[in-house]
Amino acid sequence: MPAFLTIVVALIVIYASSLAYVLLQNLRKAKKSGFPYIIIPWDQDQFVWMVMSVPLRPWLRKNLPKWIYDRITLTIFGNEFYEGLEPYNQYAAPQGNDKSFALVTVGNFEIITRDPEIVTEVLRRVKDFQQVELTALFMGKFGQNVMTSDGDAWTRQRKVVASTINERISRTVFNESLHQTEGLLDEVLSNHSQGETNRIFDMMKKITINVISGAGMGANVEWKDAANEKPRPRFKMTYIDAVKQVLQNVTGPILLPKWFLANYPSFLPGYHNLNLLSYAMEEFPTHTWDLLNRERQRGLDAHGETRSNIIAQLLQANQQGDEEKSSTKALSDDEVMGNLFVFTAAGFETTVNTLSFALVLLCRYPQWQEWICEEIDHIMPADSSQELDYTAIFPKATRVLVCMLEVLRLFAPLIRISRETKVAQTIQTSRGSFYIPPKTTVYMNTGAVHIDPAVWRNLNLAEGEKKSEHDELLFRPTRWLNPPTESQPIFQPPKGSYVPWSGGPRVCPGQKMAQVEFTAIFLKLLHQHRIEAVPLKSASGDLETRAQIESRLDARMKDSIMTPTLQMNSIYDVKDNQDKGLNVRLTKRR
Numbered sequence: 001m002p003a004f005l006t007i008v009v010a011l012i013v014i015y016a017s018s019l020a021y022v023l024l025q026n027l028r029k030a031k032k033s034g035f036p037y038i039i040i041p042w043d044q045d046q047f048v049w050m051v052m053s054v055p056l057r058p059w060l061r062k063n064l065p066k067w068i069y070d071r072i073t074l075t076i077f078g079n080e081f082y083e084g085l086e087p088y089n090q091y092a093a094p095q096g097n098d099k100s101f102a103l104v105t106v107g108n109f110e111i112i113t114r115d116p117e118i119v120t121e122v123l124r125r126v127k128d129f130q131q132v133e134l135t136a137l138f139m140g141k142f143g144q145n146v147m148t149s150d151g152d153a154w155t156r157q158r159k160v161v162a163s164t165i166n167e168r169i170s171r172t173v174f175n176e177s178l179h180q181t182e183g184l185l186d187e188v189l190s191n192h193s194q195g196e197t198n199r200i201f202d203m204m205k206k207i208t209i210n211v212i213s214g215a216g217m218g219a220n221v222e223w224k225d226a227a228n229e230k231p232r233p234r235f236k237m238t239y240i241d242a243v244k245q246v247l248q249n250v251t252g253p254i255l256l257p258k259w260f261l262a263n264y265p266s267f268l269p270g271y272h273n274l275n276l277l278s279y280a281m282e283e284f285p286t287h288t289w290d291l292l293n294r295e296r297q298r299g300l301d302a303h304g305e306t307r308s309n310i311i312a313q314l315l316q317a318n319q320q321g322d323e324e325k326s327s328t329k330a331l332s333d334d335e336v337m338g339n340l341f342v343f344t345a346a347g348f349e350t351t352v353n354t355l356s357f358a359l360v361l362l363c364r365y366p367q368w369q370e371w372i373c374e375e376i377d378h379i380m381p382a383d384s385s386q387e388l389d390y391t392a393i394f395p396k397a398t399r400v401l402v403c404m405l406e407v408l409r410l411f412a413p414l415i416r417i418s419r420e421t422k423v424a425q426t427i428q429t430s431r432g433s434f435y436i437p438p439k440t441t442v443y444m445n446t447g448a449v450h451i452d453p454a455v456w457r458n459l460n461l462a463e464g465e466k467k468s469e470h471d472e473l474l475f476r477p478t479r480w481l482n483p484p485t486e487s488q489p490i491f492q493p494p495k496g497s498y499v500p501w502s503g504g505p506r507v508c509p510g511q512k513m514a515q516v517e518f519t520a521i522f523l524k525l526l527h528q529h530r531i532e533a534v535p536l537k538s539a540s541g542d543l544e545t546r547a548q549i550e551s552r553l554d555a556r557m558k559d560s561i562m563t564p565t566l567q568m569n570s571i572y573d574v575k576d577n578q579d580k581g582l583n584v585r586l587t588k589r590r
């Protein structure tokens, strides 16, 4: 054999042996862990696979033999949305535990769980189960922050962040969301009693960005003005445009180095986006510092009177941290910038996608829309010009809130929550004790947790509602309403059974803010209008039947992808005459 060939063969043998060694190591770990396990001789951590497998999934499903696809899908990011409880029933249950399993691959050792006891423990023990390193790569781009840190640095930042998003912010978010939704209604209806748009999801994005800007950064923007605003001298972009550009790229291109973005050739695809991103990356921090300094000056001018926006509350909380005993409690400049960025980024896609799924669901199930309108008519003044008071209205909007809880149960934006161990851990549960080796990633499968029949099936059936063998998969907001005999009007899920906002000490600090925003938007939208999907016309001119509209909307929701939050394909960035978005009609109802 020629020497060259010998070297090639030797390299292949060495490579194959190293993979076999990792596989055997992982098998040993799986056996010791006490979890059921699945062997998949594949490296799920290869960068190319991680990126390409998500869009390739439908093709793989169609073309691979089922026994291969059923395994390989478990290595694809976001498989949780498509596979439901199937992997647990198919692989874990026959091994005696249908709640968790370990993945034995040639990559990292992983445990995947829908066990509420394990979910609770992992989320509670923040020192034992830490943030995965990938989070820092994406979310730490503008500075370290509460989401990218662990240990003492996290405790210190979390204290400041938690006191920043308070009830004053909720009131501002409520008012700003109402105001922005009014802008949307004016645009779609333009003084008529009916109006149509296929850009309703883009409008939800616009509301969310404008609310973040106004209630978050104290930079209020009017619905109509946003398009006409010019960049300030020395800037290429307005603050809103810079935020938009950064947020749209936060889960991918934002990782690219600045020099690459700035020098990306104009003849290659994606130039326009990357070119704008290079300006946005440069200008977003400058804009944010300007807003911060402006707010600081306003505080000085007002002799310490703080305004009700996040930036002002953060400055105040940071100040208090300074005064308490040691200066180490306050945030560094880098952390201030990092946390202001994370408030913007963490709350954006999550909130927008929840709003978008809710809109489609309310068009799909007009009966639930009617049910919400019934409550709205009861709690809202008939006169739409009357000012709405957050403290008076928000607590009464129970049906809108449970509608959001139900949307998040079926379409949680973060369908998996990940943690890593640095050193070995054990977890005691009613099923026994489990060993988690060092450097293990634990994936908590929110999607599967939320459809556990033992918790959700036929829960709180109202009068006239029938039992169903797949009720947990249905959109039925009444499951959240306890009978009047219970002390709590809204169902409190058992620990670890409902985690769209995560849980434990690291639970999302923006939970209330998102609830207030969602409620205000739907209160305003449905106060005097109803929303429906416009029927499509076939080639022969026939209008879609109701059944056809329903299957189209079901297909719309099913056609979703993790980006890394769960979102429907092709619903955003709609230009005129494009087959994107969803054509909806708003009609005055009173």
Ligand code: HEM
Pocket (backbone or CB within 6 Å): 146, 147, 148, 158, 161, 165, 342, 343, 344, 346, 347, 348, 350, 351, 354, 413, 414, 417, 418, 499, 500, 501, 502, 505, 506, 507, 508, 509, 510, 511, 513, 514
């Ligand atoms: C429907 C809307 C939202 C959902 C479903 C959601 C969900 C989540 C989840 C699951 C986590 C935990 C992530 C992990 O640990 O891996 C989280 C963390 C976080 N969220 Fe939210 N979020 C929402 C809105 C918001 C908003 C509006 C804000 C800010 C204003 C926000 C700020 C944060 C921050 C700062 C963290 C990190 C907390 C920490 O690590 O201590 N979120 N969110």
